[in-house]
Amino acid sequence: MGKVLKDVVCSFCGCLCDNLEIAVENGKINPVSRACKVSISRFVNYNKDRVPYPMIREKGGLVKTSLDEAINKAAEILSRANWPLIYGLSSSVCEAHRKCVELAELVGGVIDQTATVCHAPTILAFQEIGEIHATLGEIKNRSDLVIFWGCNPLDAHLNHFVRYSVTPKGLYISKGRKDRTVVAVDVRETRTTRVADIFLRIEPGKDYELLSVLRALINGKEIDLDKVAGVSMEEIRELAEKMVNCRYGVIFFGLGLTMSRGKHYNVMAALSLVRDLNKKTRFVIIPMRGHYNVKGAGVVLGWQTGYPFAVDFSRGYPRYGPGEFSAVNLLANGEVDAALILAADPAANFPVSASKHLARIPTVVIDPKISMTSLIADVVIPSAVSGIEAEGTAYRMDGVPIRLRKIIDPEPGVLADSEVLQLIIDRVKGVR
Amino acid sequence: MKQIVLVPRKLPSIPIEAEVISPEIFSGKNIEEIKELQVWNGNCKRKLGDFFSVKGVKSEDPNETHIVIQGDVSRVKYIGKEMRSGKITINGNAGMHLADEMKGGEIIVNGDAADWVATEMRGGTLKIKGNAGNMLASAHPGSERGMKEGIIIVEGNAASSLARKMRRGTIIIYGDIGDHAGSQMIAGTIICLGNIGRRPGALMKRGTIIVYGKAESILPTFIYDATYQPTFIRFYLKNLKEKLNVKLPAEMFNGDYERFHGDIAEDGKGEILLFKRKP
Numbered sequence: 001m002g003k004v005l006k007d008v009v010c011s012f013c014g015c016l017c018d019n020l021e022i023a024v025e026n027g028k029i030n031p032v033s034r035a036c037k038v039s040i041s042r043f044v045n046y047n048k049d050r051v052p053y054p055m056i057r058e059k060g061g062l063v064k065t066s067l068d069e070a071i072n073k074a075a076e077i078l079s080r081a082n083w084p085l086i087y088g089l090s091s092s093v094c095e096a097h098r099k100c101v102e103l104a105e106l107v108g109g110v111i112d113q114t115a116t117v118c119h120a121p122t123i124l125a126f127q128e129i130g131e132i133h134a135t136l137g138e139i140k141n142r143s144d145l146v147i148f149w150g151c152n153p154l155d156a157h158l159n160h161f162v163r164y165s166v167t168p169k170g171l172y173i174s175k176g177r178k179d180r181t182v183v184a185v186d187v188r189e190t191r192t193t194r195v196a197d198i199f200l201r202i203e204p205g206k207d208y209e210l211l212s213v214l215r216a217l218i219n220g221k222e223i224d225l226d227k228v229a230g231v232s233m234e235e236i237r238e239l240a241e242k243m244v245n246c247r248y249g250v251i252f253f254g255l256g257l258t259m260s261r262g263k264h265y266n267v268m269a270a271l272s273l274v275r276d277l278n279k280k281t282r283f284v285i286i287p288m289r290g291h292y293n294v295k296g297a298g299v300v301l302g303w304q305t306g307y308p309f310a311v312d313f314s315r316g317y318p319r320y321g322p323g324e325f326s327a328v329n330l331l332a333n334g335e336v337d338a339a340l341i342l343a344a345d346p347a348a349n350f351p352v353s354a355s356k357h358l359a360r361i362p363t364v365v366i367d368p369k370i371s372m373t374s375l376i377a378d379v380v381i382p383s384a385v386s387g388i389e390a391e392g393t394a395y396r397m398d399g400v401p402i403r404l405r406k407i408i409d410p411e412p413g414v415l416a417d418s419e420v421l422q423l424i425i426d427r428v429k430g431v432r
Numbered sequence: 433m434k435q436i437v438l439v440p441r442k443l444p445s446i447p448i449e450a451e452v453i454s455p456e457i458f459s460g461k462n463i464e465e466i467k468e469l470q471v472w473n474g475n476c477k478r479k480l481g482d483f484f485s486v487k488g489v490k491s492e493d494p495n496e497t498h499i500v501i502q503g504d505v506s507r508v509k510y511i512g513k514e515m516r517s518g519k520i521t522i523n524g525n526a527g528m529h530l531a532d533e534m535k536g537g538e539i540i541v542n543g544d545a546a547d548w549v550a551t552e553m554r555g556g557t558l559k560i561k562g563n564a565g566n567m568l569a570s571a572h573p574g575s576e577r578g579m580k581e582g583i584i585i586v587e588g589n590a591a592s593s594l595a596r597k598m599r600r601g602t603i604i605i606y607g608d609i610g611d612h613a614g615s616q617m618i619a620g621t622i623i624c625l626g627n628i629g630r631r632p633g634a635l636m637k638r639g640t641i642i643v644y645g646k647a648e649s650i651l652p653t654f655i656y657d658a659t660y661q662p663t664f665i666r667f668y669l670k671n672l673k674e675k676l677n678v679k680l681p682a683e684m685f686n687g688d689y690e691r692f693h694g695d696i697a698e699d700g701k702g703e704i705l706l707f708k709r710k711p
Contacts, residue, residue, distance in 0.1 A: 083446045083474030108475025127574050128616075208631060212653045215697045221653075228652050265612055265634055272635070272697065314475040315449075322573060323547060323566070324528060334445045335507075337474070 004032060009404050010039040011091075011387025014289035014397035015157050015164070024408055029388070036158035043388070049369045051382035062380060067413060071420070074340070074364040074379045075427035081338035081362075083314055084109035087327045088344030090294035092417045093392025093404060097293075097300035099421035100342060106428055110312045110336065111305075112327040113297040114344055121258040122287045123298060123308050124322060125267035132274050134250070134284040136163075136398045141170035142282075145246035147183040149270065150207065150256020151288045154191035160288075165252065166195075172247075181242060185210070186256060198239065203230040205261040211269035214240050218276055249283040258287075289397040292387070296395035331357045340364045340424075342417060343383075347373040366420050383417045390416035433498040433519060436466065436488035438480075440503040440524075446474040447527065448483055451510040455497035455518025455537060462490045483508075494518045494537075506546060512539050515556070528565075531558050534582065544588070553601065555581045557676075563588035566610070569603055570596035577618065579603070585678065592629065595622055598639065604678055611648075614641050617702060621668075625681070636695050636702035644684055644707045654694030659708055662689055683707075 002025030009018040021032040022043060029043045054070035055062040065073075078084050086104045089097050090113055104111035115123060139146075146165050153160040161167055169176040184196035185207075193199040202210055206229030213228045217240040226233060243249055251274060257266045270285060277283035289295050298308040305311045307320035310327075323329060327346065330336045331354035338361055347355045348371065358376065365377040368385045384390040389410035395401050410416075415423075436458055449472040458466055467481030480486070484501075491497040497518040505511065506525040513532040522530075525543040531550040537557075544562035550569045564586045570593055571578035578597035585604045592610030595603055598620040608626035615631070617639040627645035634651060642665070666685050672678040689705040 081474075082444075082476055124573065208634070209649075209652055212634075212651060212695070212697045216653050219697070221696045221700075223652055224655075225652055261611070262631070265615065265631070268635070269697075315472060316475075320573060335447055337446060 002026070005405075005407055008407060009387060009394075009402055010035060010042065011292045011385075011394060011404055012039055012042050013157050013292055014295065015160055016292055016394055016396040016402050017159050017163060018402055019163075022407060027408065029408060034159075038158060046385050046388050051367060051370055051374060051380055054382065055380040057378040062375075062377075067381070067415075067423075070379050070381050071423045071427050074381065074424050075430075077338050077362040077364055077378065078103070078107045078109070078340060078424070079428045081107065081109065081336075083336050084338040084340065085327060085330055085336040086111045086340045086342070087346060088114060088342035089297040090114040090291035091343040091386075093293060093386045093390070093394055094296045094300050094401075095392050096342060096386075096417035096421055097297055098304065099418050099425060100340075101301065101304045103340070103421060103425050103428070104311070105313045105316075105318075106425060108314045108316065109338075110310070110314070110325045110327075110330060111301065112310050112325065112330075113294065113301065114291060115294055115298055115309050116326045117328065117349065118255055118290055119258055119287050119294070120309055120322060120326070121264035122253075122267050124264040125271055128264070129268050129271035129275060131271065132278060132284050133286070133399070135400055136165070136286075136396065137400075139248075139250050139284070139286075140164050140168050140173075142172050142248040143250045143284075144173065144179055145181050145183070145242060145249040147185065147243075147249065147251045148192050148196070149185045149251055149253040150187075150258075150260070151252055151254025152186070152190040152192045153252070153288065154195070156254070156290070157288060160252075161195075165250070181246070183239065183242070198235075198242075200231050200235060200239065206230065207257055207260060207266045208262045208269050210236065211266070211273050214243070215269065215273040215276055218244060218273070218280070243277055243283070244280045246281055246283075249277065249281065251283075251285045252288050253285070254288040286398055293394035295397055295399060296393065296401070299395050299399070328354050331355075334360075336361065338362045338364075340366070341373050341377070342366050342421075343368075343386075345371040345373050347371070347376055364424075366417055381420050382414055383420050384410040384414050386417065389414070392416070392418070433496050434489040434491035435498045435500055436463075436486065436491070437500045437502060438484040438486055440484055440501070440505055440508070443483055443505070443507055444473060445507070447507045447509055448473050448478075449509045450480065450483075451513040451532075452480060453499060453501070453508075453511045453520070454513060454515045455494040455499060455520070456516060458499060459491050459494040459497045459518070463488065504543070506544075512537075515539075525562070526560075531556075534558065547591075550579065550582075550584055552577070553579045553582045553584070557582065558584045560584075560586045560588070563607070564590040564594075564605075566591040567593045567596065569594065569598060569601070579620065583676065585676065589626065595620065598622070602672075604672065604676075606679070608645070614639060614702075617641075623672075633695055633702050633704055635698050637699040638701045640703050640705065642689075642705045642707075644681065647704070647706055650692055650704065650706075651695060653697045654692040654704060655696060655700075657691045657693055659688050659690050661686060662691075662705065665689065665705070 008020040008022045173179045182196045183198045184193040210229040274285040305318035310325040312325045363377040364379040365374045387404035391406045452469040469480040504524040516536040526545045547565035569579040577599040589607035594613040611629040615634040617636040688708040692704045
């Protein structure tokens with residue numbers, strides 16, 4: 001076995017586990033311990049399906065070209081466009097996000113990040129109601145009531161249970177799992193609901209109703225109904241009582257809340273509930289963010305432009321337009337005339353009408369790996385895998401910034417995302 | 433009124449932002465000056481005359497200015513932004529941010545309207561003959577209050593999040609309304625002659641939502657009070673019929689209404705009045 005690196009950060013999901021042990025030998029990476037299954041796969045297969053060289057589209061096909069030529073072409077596409085879109089970001093590091101904002105301002109385009117299709121309703125609700133927040137470390141040390149609402153960490157954030165929320169022993173949680181009550185609220189049985197102490201199975205799309213009834217009960221109002229959202233009032237009263245009587249409660253919520261009917265209203269109901277609970281006890285709420293740096297994308301955009309997503313620079317200053325400057329709307333309505341996609345795959349994930357428009361307009365893709373979007377792109381520029389071949393800063397789901405390390409050298413000539421973007425920025429400045 | 437007629441040429445797919453299409457800005461300018469007004473197309477500054485042919489008579493007084501748009505402007509944003517007086521008629525579909533923060537005057541759309549129309553409206557009258565999009569008469573993101581004054585009449589349907597954070601004013605929808613109508617409403621009146629979607633009045637503090645059709649669901653945090661014949665409805669509807677020429681079913685005037693108060697998760701001083709059909 002070669003060199004073993006300690007405290008390596010995994011750049012896959014929003015947990016950003018920073019305690020991995022990784023062995024590096026002859027250009028191969030082998031996780032030794034503490035990595036989850038997904039993380040192991042990410043490290044072992046980091047070199048599979050890579051973009052082999054810079055490519056540009058010629059006569060209908062992608063052909064090999066030099067990095068210089070690809071950068072030239074990308075700069076030409078973006079500076080000629082009347083309204084380009086820069087999209088992606090969440091699977092790259094904050095240094096690259098800064099460059100994206102700079103580029104968006106320079107070319108007078110729109111910048112949007114992948115939260116637009118996952119936790120954008122959460123952001124909208126935060127802006128309406130506010131967020132009562134804690135770090136995952138605080139939750140590990142203090143929380144005796146953990147509620148998972150519309151999320152399934154045992155399948156999506158594999159180490160969340162053992163590192164932060166359920167089993168670890170903490171400063172005031174000396175017995176770990178035994179000291180915590182775990183509640184799961186979901187529309188179906190999942191691995192998470194099976195290990196929970198209490199499982200409330202609710203009717204699909206009725207999260208808002210249940211949350212608002214809980215809130216009314218906590219505020220001492222009476223509700224004269226037998227059932228709400230398919231759950232008996234008895235069970236709801238029991239949960240309300242548990243919430244009020246806990247010492248430190250937390251709600252983790254996922255796309256079950258943000259992407260079901262009601263969207264940001266569901267999250268607003270959850271945030272209002274937590275706000276009211278803080279009159280009686282300590283309660284916090286944390287969204288289960290997916291991509292490892294989707295939180296960072298919101299943070300960097302917020303810090304640089306004032307707005308966390310869907311920001312337009314066409315008039316030279318930032319404007320916020322959820323639903324108006326959101327990537328899906330812009331593409332589906334055929335409004336933008338060029339795109340730069342950084343470390344995302346909208347062609348695979350967006351509605352067909354949006355993907356079709358993306359295929360029609362000139363598109364630049366910066367990605368370490370071949371994606372569906374790279375197959376329809378006009379310029380494809382390979383980049384180093386952040387957190388493996390390049391360092392940078394990423395934000396964990398609770399907003400804690402963590403420095404990603406470089407653990408192996410990239411292939412010669414392959415640059416980090418931020419370096420590729422800097423080259424494009426320099427070239428755009430030259431072209432204009 | 434003196435008419436200025438705009439006819440859109442073939443418009444680009446990138447939306448045009450034309451807050452200059454407003455009686456205050458058009459008045460006092462001759463046709464050539466109006467053609468020179470600046471609009472945005474993506475990140476390019478262009479002239480109004482690049483996208484529209486302009487004809488008509490110069491008007492000195494904005495109150496006497498009537499702008500007529502002949503054609504589809506569903507990709508033209510901010511028409512009538514902050515207008516205070518005069519009239520705009522759109523014979524076609526209207527784009528986003530129509531009547532944004534409108535303060536007075538009248539806008540008539542003989543077609544459909546896009547999302548974010550009449551955001552934070554402060555006065556005047558807006559009539560839409562077709563359907564309205566999402567967020568009609570709502571608050572801008574992050575803003576404290578939505579529609580503050582004025583009258584909106586939609587003859588078709590309205591999509592979701594109608595009148596979010598509405599503070600004052602009257603909205604009449606002849607057709608159906610989507611989800612979350614009157615959410616976080618502070619005051620004002622919404623009248624729905626069709627059916628209303630889920631969770632009307634979610635998080636409302638005060639205000640009135642009158643529904644002639646059916647409600648898909650009423651939140652459990654709205655408490656049923658009584659079935660009665662509210663006197664104010666008779667006066668209110670009579671006023672709307674006589675002054676604004678709103679077409680209302682005769683049985684609405686003296687019918688029974690089920691009253692719910694809520695949202696008790698908030699202040700709980702809002703009300704939903706559901707028309708009760710005789711069996």
